[in-house]
Amino acid sequence: MHYSPALLHIPDGFLSLIVSLICWAITAVVLAMAVSRSNKALGEKQVPLMGIMAAFIFAAQMLNFPVAGGTSGHLLGGALAAITLGPWAGMLVMTAVIAVQALLFQDGGLLVMGANILNMGLVTAAIGYGLYRGVSNSSRGAKLAVAGVAAWISVMAGALFTALQLWVSGTSQLQVVIPAMLGVHALIGIGEAAITVAALAFILQTRPDLLNEKSTAAQGSRGWVVAGVVISLVVVLLSPLASAFPDGLNRVAEDLGFIHTAQSGSGPLAGYSVPFFADASFSKIAAGTIGALVVLGLSILAGRSLQKKT
Amino acid sequence: MHSDAFDRFHHGHSALHSLDPRIKVVVTIAFIVSNALLPDGAWMAFALAWLMILIANIASGLGVGFSFRRSFIALPFALAAITVLFSIPGKAVTSFHFLMWDMVITDAGLLRFVSIVVRSWLSVQMAILLVAVTEFPKIIHALNHLRVPTILTVIISFLYRYLFVLADEVMRLLRAREARSAVVAGSNSGGSVLWRARVTGNMAGQLFLRSYERSDRVYNAMLSRGYKGELMTMHSHEYRASDWQIGSIVFIGILIAQIVGRLP
Numbered sequence: 242m243h244y245s246p247a248l249l250h251i252p253d254g255f256l257s258l259i260v261s262l263i264c265w266a267i268t269a270v271v272l273a274m275a276v277s278r279s280n281k282a283l284g285e286k287q288v289p290l291m292g293i294m295a296a297f298i299f300a301a302q303m304l305n306f307p308v309a310g311g312t313s314g315h316l317l318g319g320a321l322a323a324i325t326l327g328p329w330a331g332m333l334v335m336t337a338v339i340a341v342q343a344l345l346f347q348d349g350g351l352l353v354m355g356a357n358i359l360n361m362g363l364v365t366a367a368i369g370y371g372l373y374r375g376v377s378n379s380s381r382g383a384k385l386a387v388a389g390v391a392a393w394i395s396v397m398a399g400a401l402f403t404a405l406q407l408w409v410s411g412t413s414q415l416q417v418v419i420p421a422m423l424g425v426h427a428l429i430g431i432g433e434a435a436i437t438v439a440a441l442a443f444i445l446q447t448r449p450d451l452l453n454e455k456s457t458a459a460q461g462s463r464g465w466v467v468a469g470v471v472i473s474l475v476v477v478l479l480s481p482l483a484s485a486f487p488d489g490l491n492r493v494a495e496d497l498g499f500i501h502t503a504q505s506g507s508g509p510l511a512g513y514s515v516p517f518f519a520d521a522s523f524s525k526i527a528a529g530t531i532g533a534l535v536v537l538g539l540s541i542l543a544g545r546s547l548q549k550k551t
Numbered sequence: 552m553h554s555d556a557f558d559r560f561h562h563g564h565s566a567l568h569s570l571d572p573r574i575k576v577v578v579t580i581a582f583i584v585s586n587a588l589l590p591d592g593a594w595m596a597f598a599l600a601w602l603m604i605l606i607a608n609i610a611s612g613l614g615v616g617f618s619f620r621r622s623f624i625a626l627p628f629a630l631a632a633i634t635v636l637f638s639i640p641g642k643a644v645t646s647f648h649f650l651m652w653d654m655v656i657t658d659a660g661l662l663r664f665v666s667i668v669v670r671s672w673l674s675v676q677m678a679i680l681l682v683a684v685t686e687f688p689k690i691i692h693a694l695n696h697l698r699v700p701t702i703l704t705v706i707i708s709f710l711y712r713y714l715f716v717l718a719d720e721v722m723r724l725l726r727a728r729e730a731r732s733a734v735v736a737g738s739n740s741g742g743s744v745l746w747r748a749r750v751t752g753n754m755a756g757q758l759f760l761r762s763y764e765r766s767d768r769v770y771n772a773m774l775s776r777g778y779k780g781e782l783m784t785m786h787s788h789e790y791r792a793s794d795w796q797i798g799s800i801v802f803i804g805i806l807i808a809q810i811v812g813r814l815p
Contacts, residue, residue: 252625254671255632258587276700288702290766290772292709293717297762299710300717304724304758306744306751316755323757337706343685344709345559347624347678351717352583407631412667414634433746439752440759448760457681 244436248281249317249399249426250342253350257410264406265355271363272336273285275329283330291330295337296485298322302338306432317399318365319365320373320392325444325452328370328465335362360402365395371469381445385438391469392437393430398476401483559682565612567684571794572693578801583674585805588639589812591666596812599672604676605806611684618676618683625675632667636660687711692784702730713769720761724754 256264283291298318305315323331341356343349347359372391376383404422407413446450517544567575581601587595608617641659648654682690688708695704728750770778 250628252628252671252796253583253674254586254625254667254669255628256587258584261587272703274701276702279702283702285779286770289770289778290703290763291711292706292760293766293769295706295710296713296717297759299714300756301755302723303718303721304751304754306747321755333703333706336703337710339708340703341710341714344678344690345557345682347621347675347682350583350625350674351580351585351678352674411633411663412635414638417634418631435745436752436755443756444759447756448763450708451760451763467599484583500815520645549788 249357250339250349251353251357251403251406252347253352255410256353256356256406257412258352258407260332260410261352261356264353264359268355268358268363272334272358275332275336278329279333287330291334292328292337294322294326294330295334295341298334299341300340315432316436317361317365317396317433319361319399320369320388320395320433321364321440321541323370324373324388324391324437324441326470328366331370332363335366338362339412348496354404356403360399364398364402367465368395368398368469368473368476371465371467372473374463374469375466384445385442388441389434389438391473393434394473394476396430396433397423397480398472401476401480405483415483419480423480429452432486449489521533553715556718557711558687559679560686561613561683562610563684565684566797567607567611567680567795570684570797571788571790572685572689572796573613573696573788574790574794575681575685575721576693576697578692578798579677581676581805585809586670586674588809589670592662593812595665595705595814597666597669598607600673601810602803603808604673607677607680611680613683618679621679622672622676625671628671628748629664629668632664633650635663635667639663645680657729692788713765716765717758718760720758724758728754755795 275282279287279291298321301316301321303315316546319331319335322334325367326334336358339362340354341373343351343354343357353466369388369391373384376387400422403421404415406412407418408415417480441452555585558642563647586600589600604618605615608615611617636656637660638656639660641658644656644658646653653773688711691704691711692709694707695701708789730808
């Protein structure tokens with residue numbers, strides 16, 4: 242069984258105890274809300290459905306396609322799960338997937354599972370559903386385009402959160418981990434966006450009722466749009482900032498006293514001594530190019546699916 | 552695909568196999584927390600923790616090197632910690648030239664890096680042992696007893712139960728794609744990367760529909776067998792004296808490791 246561990250699954254030992262516990266606390270609060278909402282909204286029939294949908298996300302992560310040079314793209318599924326199942330159910334489904342990956346396959350740790358659920362399950366679902374909800378009454382093309390953008394941002398958000406947690410734990414250096422994680426996941430995110438859009442287009446074409454028949458209770462309120470947009474904005478604004486000015490973020494963290502000064506010290510990698518990654522203009526050019534590529538890819542995909550319809 | 556294709560459980564009748572799953576889950580988490588609490592460079596304490604893993608390996612009847620052989624899964628992630636080698640100020644241990652930078656590995660950086668990797672390596676071994684000596688449904692049941700919400704444990708049980716069925720479905724989809732993808736040697740087969748991604752997306756959509764429709768059949772089949780919204784178990788799950796004894800021994804071991812790790 243080819244089952245490839247993704248870069249976002251943090252193993253035990255890489256996050257400090259404090260960071261792990263804070264992430265667990267946030268995750269527990271959000272999951273408690275998800276559980277109470279789902280218990281109210283879902284009948285006993287929906288629970289087996291969610292279980293099988295969790296298996297679906299797990300299995301869908303095994304689908305891959307060759308990109309170039311032996312690498313392959315595959316799905317993480319947070320945005321897709323939230324769009325097809327609703328936000329709370331999507332979060333529970335992703336939590337189950339991440340829990341089984343950690344418990345059964347040791348893909349991701351147990352103490353850091355809270356962080357992994359937060360990065361790959363909760364944030365991705367909130368962004369995926371929030372942005373999609375904003376256009377749920379719009380045209381098919383708009384829905385697909387927004388779903389693609391949401392899928393891409395959700396992967397970037399997961400990468401950004403992981404990088405920040407590694408940095409605060411004193412495991413990675415900010416000026417390296419942020420550009421490295423965001424750079425790799427900007428590409429992974431394009432695969433995620435393309436698969437999510439194509440899968441949604443397929444479902445909209447064959448069984449549109451599945452996406453519309455959700456009871457209003459299983460659906461999220463308008464508040465999700467705000468949550469999704471706010472988190473996306475944080476990611477979109479913080480990522481270039483953190484890539485371009487890691488020293489600034491380091492400085493803030495030092496002033497707030499939650500990171501040891503020793504970790505941002507004066508080694509050869511400190512400051513701007515890694516010109517390739519830390520150069521602000523390079524980061525901006527890269528971000529601009531990637532953004533343009535994403536928009537281009539999405540418009541091609543949207544255009545094709547619209548053509549097909551007529 | 553067989554129903555136990557994803558199973559990590561190894562049959563046996565050892566003391567660890569018969570230990571109460573709740574104790575096993577709690578002890579595993581306590582061990583991992585203990586590793587996270589140990590300060591950098593507490594080599595004696597790390598050695599003690601490793602000794603505990605070796606003893607657990609022997610007690611499980613799976614062989615001394617069982618968890619060691621599978622413990623390298625988390626190793627690629629060590630890449631994320633590699634920058635601490637150079638970033639923490641300290642005495643230079645060694646330096647080399649990489650592209651256009653002079654890289655200096657410091658003693659403090661090396662200490663931190665090795666500590667992170669050792670912590671991770673010890674923790675993952677305990678997690679490997681846990682699933683090797685406990686059937687997965689029992690772990691889920693233990694989580695239920697440890698106050699994990701029922702809806703989550705039920706979803707996890709379904710995921711575990713039907714994963715191999717859907718993995719079979721994935722295999723069929725991949726085989727169908729393979730069968731329709733002829734390659735002429737020397738020429739570029741198929742479409743662009745985006746086209747390939749779209750094909751994969753269609754497969755994901757197809758998988759979604761098949762899963763959705765299957766869940767209907769599963770639910771009906773379960774109703775006809777008396778499903779009332781929660782999963783039943785025939786295990787009584789009562790703590791025995793030996794459960795408390797083994798649990799206490801491990802906790803004492805963890806405590807000793809913590810004290811040793813903090814000695815000057």
